[in-house]
Amino acid sequence: MDRDLLRQCLVYHGESLFSKLKCEQTENPDFQAVVSDLGIATNERKVTEKGSSLVEQFIARKADILFSPAWRTATPQEQDHEEEEAAEPYATMPPLELFMELSFEERRSMIYRDLEKGDVVVGRINNIREYGFFLTLICMAGGLKRDIVDLELSALCHVREIPSSGSHDDPLSYYQIGDFIRAGVKDIDRYQEKITVSLQQGSLCPALKHIKLGVITQEEMPIHYSRSVRAAADSRETYECILKSCHGYQNPSVVEYLLEKVGISDRHPPSMMRGLQSKLFQEDDFASAIRKKQSASWALKCVRAGVDHFKHGRHVEAMNEYNKALEIDTSNVEALVARGALYANKGSILKAISDFELALENCPDHRNARKYLCQTLVERGKQLEEQEKLVTAEGIYRRALSLDDSNPEAKEALHNISDLIQKSIRLREEALAKEQVKPKSSQTSAEKLRKILKEEKRMKKKKKRATSSSPSSSSSRCSSSRSSSSRKRSKKKKKRRRKSERGSKRHRRISSRESRKSEEDRKEKEDEEAECYPEPPNTSATFLNQTGGLMFGGEDEVAGRDREARKGGLLNSVSAASEEDDSDSSRRETKRRDGAERRTRTDEQSRSPQGRGRSRERKLSIERGRDDYRKDSESQRRSSFEENQARKSSSSSAEVEHSRKSSFLPEYSGNSCSASKQLERRMSQDSSSRNSFDGGRYENRGKKEEEPVKREKEAGKERSEVEGHTSGWGKVNAGSQNGQSGTGPKKELPANLLEIFNQIAQFEKKKGSQAKVPK
Amino acid sequence: MEGPSRRLSASRDGASKLLERRGSEGDADTETSRDTRTHFRVCRFIMEIGVKLGMHSIPVATACVLYHRFFKRVCLREYEPYLVAMSCVYLAGKVEEQHIRTRDIVNVSHRYFNKGSAPLECDKEFWELRDSVVQCELLILRQLGFHVSIEHPHKYLLHFLLSVKSLVNRHAWSRTPVAETSWALLRDCYHGNMSIRHTPQHIAIATLYLALNSYGVELPVGEKEWWQVLCENVTKADIHAVISDLLKLYDMEAKCV
DSSP states (O other): OOHHHHHHHHHHHOHHHHHHHHHHTTTOHHHHHHHHHHTTTOTTOOOOOTTHHHHHHHHHHHHHHHTOGGGOOSOOOOOOOTTTOSSOSSOOOOOHHHHHTOOHHHHHHHHHHHOOTTOEEEEEEEEEETTEEEEEEEEEEESBOOOOTTSOOEEEEEGGGSOOSSSSSOGGGGOOTTOEEEEEEEEEETTTTEEEEEOOGGGSOGGGTTSOOEEEOGGGSOHHHHHHHHHHHOTTOOHHHHHHHOHHHHOTTHHHHHHHHHTOOSSSOOOSSGGGOGGGOOGGGSHHHHHHHHHHHHHHHHHHHHHHHHHTTOHHHHHHHHHHHHHHSTTOHHHHHHHHHHHHHHTOHHHHHHHHHHHHHHOTTOHHHHHHHHHHHHHHHHHHHHTTOHHHHHHHHHHHHHHOTTOHHHHHHHHHHHHHHHHHHHHHHHHHHHHHHHHHHOHHHHHHHHHHHHHHHHHHHHHOSOOSSOOSHHHHHHTTSOOOOOHHHHHHHHHHHHHHHHHHHHHHHHHHHHHGGGHHHHHHHHHHHHHHSOOOSOHHHHHHHHHHHHHOOSHHHHHHHHHHHHHHHHHHHHSOGGGOOOOSHHHHHHHHHHHHHHHHHHHHHHHTTHHHHHHHHHHHHHHHHHHHHHHHTHHHHHHTHHHHHHHHHHHTOOSHHHHHHHHTOTTTHHHHHHHHHHHHHHHHHHOSTTHHHHHHHHHHHGGGGHHHHHHHHHHHHHTHHHHHHHTTHHHHHHHHHHHHSSSOTTTHHHHHHHHHHHHHHHHHHHHHHHHHTTO | OHHHHHHOSSOSSHHHHHTOOOSOOOSSSOHHHHHHHHHHHHHHHHHHHHHHTTOOHHHHHHHHHHHHHHHHHSOTTTSOHHHHHHHHHHHHHHHTTOOOOHHHHHHHHHHHHSTTOOOOOSSHHHHHHHHHHHHHHHHHHHHTTTOOOOOOSHHHHHHHHHHHHTTSOHHHHHHSOHHHHHHHHHHHGGGSTHHHHSOHHHHHHHHHHHHHHHTTOOOOOOSSOHHHHHOTTOOHHHHHHHHHHHHHHHHHHHHHO
């Protein structure tokens, strides 16, 4: 019990209350604790008033509530915003004593009693001296609201308390007699009745810090002052009239606002009734708690019904029930899990995963959700695997295992896919090794590349001269080679270039890390190189070749690095292209070119697959023709072979590992790259033994290639007959490669290839004629 | 169970189970005092579910006034008071722009009558209860002639509190929980029908007066008393009338609950 409060009350009510209290509160130990102190002060005053005994009875009975220290539900906010707020949130009333017509003396003594340091007053300057100016106080502007206009209160503002704007000026010169000044009370001498004020912002109490001190205009006077002036002038302006005419009184949320202002909680409202004490209310009985429980149980009922439907194979009904459950209770874990399971069953694996994930978010330990999510992830991983996104699939498997590290399926899948990735790397390496040998003998690809290069350079020359790496000399050198370019071939070229671009981008990214330190170095090397070889169109690729040659010591090391780099590259390619941080101008060019190529690509795609059969036919014939040509001009080519190699390597700078790999075999680098590319491409079109090469290839390309791949697949279906024949292609090739890789297989391989080409061509002719018939 | 259900006009079967009144009155009481006690209990019910529904003071007060006004026009024997109370809560939520969902009202009321019970299932019973609340709301509206806007003392009281506060030394004021007490008294006065018998200003002044009096806070007196300023036509007798009505309600609590 609040002893001071109780004493204050007893002083007011007198002895009779005390006896009633003693009577009513006998069982209250709190009262017994304080009662001994209370007896002294009681018998001073006796108020006899009508109904007072009833009130005393009430006080005595409710004393434990009234004087409980916990009765104060909240601390009122002391801040007084009224001057700052243009729209008054509640009725700002003139001081009550104005209407009560309190005597001058009483009001004066009250203001000296209640005025405190830090309050804000408004006054008019009536006298300026060299040590400061004197104010006649007009009204209060914060902290306390009193009617003081006629109290003849005078306050001194010392010159020290005036913030000076400049060092040389006399601060007092800014003030004139008659100015309205808003100032903070600095000190008050209650006995001598002297008030000193300050214009320093620091003199205000913290709650009033926002009020600006200094000269104010008539309009800036507090609202309650202007209202009290009106009320004083007109006796018809009663408190009630003013109250009802205020905007603030009509504010629909005035009650909430004022409750907060005076510090009463409306969520746990106070009451004198014993049955309504807020401690008696249990949180379980509140509407929100019941509703939550109820929703959960209703949703569960729906889920049960849904599961029942599901068991009987009525999937649509089951889905409806689950959705209803989730409508009732949006985060119902059971419903989410059940719906996820249904989705998974229906093959909507992504939806299933998102449901399970949401369920786990709400309830991280839900066993079924974990289990199902794990299984579904494995399922999804398999899907991705089928789509050749091995790395993504691997990530998915890893996630599945992180959810349930004992899941045998996920373990196995992860194991398999790791193997698969390793295998694809190995296969690619093998393919690389093979390619390094083959193109030397079969000059077709080299020739093709040369042409492509020439085309490219011509294009480049037209497009951008600004490129630092754009070789002006190489084109002239290249121009010696033939230039019979059919439309078909140019198209092919574009395709290839697109690939090479992508490759080179990656090159640049990787090389940018290494190259920063040796930028100058590179330039020099380039110059040197330009003397020996035609300058490659893509410097970074060349650079990589060179540095690779310089940096990598042994083959083992290279292989190891290779794998690492591949991984990095893969990750990079999976993530957005925005990661590329090369800032050189060639990047922009690449983009532009990319745009152009995309156009051509779509063009290409639109033609496939109907036109593919025929076009391939033509292509083959061209190749054959080229082979013939090759024989004619072999000697000529021989002479410029090394040049070509360099050029090819740069232009068709395929995947990182290709060039990396080739980098320590600089002789073969160009050929290997271009040829491998060509080979891959052909294989992806023609053969079903794609896996060996394509695994890596698709990964490297990333998502960009998804569509073409699909199209190729479609095309592949169409040509299922062909595949039967050509499926052995890779193996044959591999075999031949194995056989020839030893010493000098240059002469034998083209014959081998030719044989195969012829086979394919024959088949295609047959197939083409067959296909034409139904049309 | 059989008693109230016969009287239910809006919903015959559903509400009766829920709204079974507990305890029967002694026979010696006169009918009016028995009615007063019933009203006290029902108003207590309104206030309790009001707190549980998170309602503000004004909607709760409106619900109580609607309830009292309704039973001023009709006989208590004719209608089930608890159902009327639930509908009054629902209607008050609409009138005072703090919409309360019928589902919550039914849930909280169900819990009120069946302490510690599980929430209602989403079945026939629930929907019948819900429908009866909605239908009874229409009945109330018709009985009151669609006059449902009410002026409450709350706004007055809060403004009066601010005015009186600046008459008192701020330290003395912050030590004394006058605001809480007067607000509690104001909320409590809705247990009875005094809210429709006295003017809002008088109630506001009386609660403030009683709160100040309870703590022995003395205000300066000039030509006029503070309460005379706050309301022109209020007399000391008015204030005491309100206070004695209010104090009777506190006495009734001991008898009714």
